[in-house]
Amino acid sequence: MVTLEPEKKLYMKKLTKKLTACAGLSLYAEQPGGTVGITGHLCGDKLCFVCNSQRSRVTRRKYRSWFEANPVLFEVTGSNGRSKVVTAFQYHKNYEGAHYQPVKYEVMHFTLTVPHTAENGYRGKQIYFDEFTRCMTELRRLKFWTDNVLGGEYGYETERKYAGVHIHVHGLMFVVAGLQNRNRLHRELLMNWNRLTVDSDNCRSVFSETDIAGIRKGNKLITEDDVNEMNPKGATIINLETIYTKNKETGLKERVKDFSDKGFMRGVMEAIKYHFEPSFFDKKENQFDLQMVADLKPLLHGKALYKKFGCLVGETALNINENIQVEYSDAVEDFDPGTGEILERDFYTVNPALMYADKDNITWSRAAVASRRQIKARTTSEAVSVLAGMIREACRGGLFRTETQKLDHA
Ligand SMILES: [Zn+2]
Numbered sequence: 001m002v003t004l005e006p007e008k009k010l011y012m013k014k015l016t017k018k019l020t021a022c023a024g025l026s027l028y029a030e031q032p033g034g035t036v037g038i039t040g041h042l043c044g045d046k047l048c049f050v051c052n053s054q055r056s057r058v059t060r061r062k063y064r065s066w067f068e069a070n071p072v073l074f075e076v077t078g079s080n081g082r083s084k085v086v087t088a089f090q091y092h093k094n095y096e097g098a099h100y101q102p103v104k105y106e107v108m109h110f111t112l113t114v115p116h117t118a119e120n121g122y123r124g125k126q127i128y129f130d131e132f133t134r135c136m137t138e139l140r141r142l143k144f145w146t147d148n149v150l151g152g153e154y155g156y157e158t159e160r161k162y163a164g165v166h167i168h169v170h171g172l173m174f175v176v177a178g179l180q181n182r183n184r185l186h187r188e189l190l191m192n193w194n195r196l197t198v199d200s201d202n203c204r205s206v207f208s209e210t211d212i213a214g215i216r217k218g219n220k221l222i223t224e225d226d227v228n229e230m231n232p233k234g235a236t237i238i239n240l241e242t243i244y245t246k247n248k249e250t251g252l253k254e255r256v257k258d259f260s261d262k263g264f265m266r267g268v269m270e271a272i273k274y275h276f277e278p279s280f281f282d283k284k285e286n287q288f289d290l291q292m293v294a295d296l297k298p299l300l301h302g303k304a305l306y307k308k309f310g311c312l313v314g315e316t317a318l319n320i321n322e323n324i325q326v327e328y329s330d331a332v333e334d335f336d337p338g339t340g341e342i343l344e345r346d347f348y349t350v351n352p353a354l355m356y357a358d359k360d361n362i363t364w365s366r367a368a369v370a371s372r373r374q375i376k377a378r379t380t381s382e383a384v385s386v387l388a389g390m391i392r393e394a395c396r397g398g399l400f401r402t403e404t405q406k407l408d409h410a
Contacts, residue, residue, distance in 0.1 A: 008294040015297070018043040023050045025394065026352040027387045028362065028372075029380070031345035035362045039384060040352055041391040047278045047293065056276040059320045060269055066317055067259040067268075073150060073174070073311060075101040085150045087311050104177040105150055106257060107264075109271035110189070111170050111239035112136075114197045115204070118164040123199050127299050129156065132167055135196050140309060144188040148181070150174045151310025153272075153318070158300065159279045160292050170274045174311065183221045186240040190215070191226060194234040202233040211236060243267035275306065275320060334379045347375040347383040349390060 004012060026040035042051045074091040076098055078084040085103055086095065114122050114132055122128035136154075139145060154171025175181060207215070207227065215236050216222050230236065244253040245263030256264045280293050308315060336343055354368035364372075377383035 004294055008298060011298045011301075012290075012294050015045065015047070015293070018045050019048055021391075021394070022048050023352055025349050025387070025391060026355075027375070027383055028348050028350065028355070029345045029383070030348065031343050035364065037352075037355075037357070037362055038347075038380060039387070041387070047280060047288070047297075052276040052278070055320060056269070056273070059272070059275070060265065062318055062320070063268055064265055066315075067264070071259060072102040073105055075103050085311050087151075087315055089315060089317065090311070103150065105174045106177045106181065107243050107259075107268065108173050108175055108182065108185075109171070109239075109241045109243065109267075110154075110173055111168060112193060112235070113166070113168040113237055114235050115199060115202050115233065116164055116166070117203065120201055120203075121164055124201060126165055127167075127296070128165075129158075129167060129300065129303055132156070132169070133304075135193075136169065136307075138196050139193065142192055144185075144192060148175050148185055148188075149310060150176065151308070151312040153306070153308045153312055155272075155275045155306045156303075157274050157279045158296055160289065160296075165296070170272070172268065172271055182240060182242050183219050186219050186238070187221045187226065189240055190219075190222070190236075190238050191230065193238055194230045194236060196234070198231050198234040200233060204232045207232050207236075241271075243271065342378065347377050347386075348372040349375060349387055 021041065022043035022045070023040050027038040029036050029038055042048075042054060044051055046052070070088050073085050073087060074095070075083055075085050076091065076095045091098075091100065114128065114135065116122040116128065123131045125131060140149075150173075152171055152173035154169045157168055157170060159166045175185060204211075207230075211232075212227055215227055215230065242255045243264060244255050244267060245261075246252070247254050254263075256267055258264060278288075280289050280296075281287070282289060306320065308318065312318060334342060350368050350372040354365050354371065356363045356365055375383050375386045377386055
């Protein structure tokens, strides 16, 4: 049995309440042709599997349409007279009609870590989130970065490993298209990141043969001089990859440049899947490291763990952590497509666990029929706002409290 300090216990109680309430109440419509699911209450927590799968689905859709709308970026002259690369959305919003130069770009996936040890953490901190953030800010100001990287997004991941708390960054960057750009950029990123992340308290004072092999692996542009220039007290492991697919016959990685290629979205989602997979979950053991959740989540609360940069700043179409609580699919029509008449139907709320659903049909179980509640509404959006009100009421009134009470008595 784990005993938690009061502050952590309060956090865990709140979390349990949220997770228990998640997907507990959903809205369905019975209409000619069958039953359709409209939406459900989602808790929005990053540790919730239901919400993560929804977030991942929505994000895939967002990114696909974003890449369709942005085959190139726009280089324009900003109000300060300097050139600036913007997205199609920003061009039409702020520079419509202005002269622009189309900019071809490629998408890469990157991972960054800082050197840390179980005893000392990083720069004297066990939870070095703020220190990491400062390195990221400095990195994004460097000339090699602003010259090559047009924009992107990244998220912080936290795990507990043999060397203490392991914080790292995964993200996507949009870089100016060009020959050999991966190796060139990888080398510059490695050299600069190594310099920026030096921790004078780190105990490594020379590189071992293994370190050197690791540094030179995967990039033929890194020379012996480069290795000599690097600081053993800074980070030496980074990852930078183009978006690729695996050739089914040869098993080899193939670079995907065409945004409309089927493999491209697969690669992008693979690169950002970390945003939807809680690192507190141990896939091998199939369980959460609850002690770690209790230890770390309160400390990370309110921190910006996800960031867009460069041309993606303000690109609201790509927000992945916005409120997903009561959002319904716009595929649900209020009108009969044949006659244009408003559809005759009945709206119900029910616990979705009681429904039968397969690929084509949603059907009512006896328990679902017995416990469903009919909602008086004419349109989908009316029904959704009634549902939203019910959820607010339920959260206040404690309909979802049972699990939390159990925890109270534990
Ligand atoms: Zn949830």
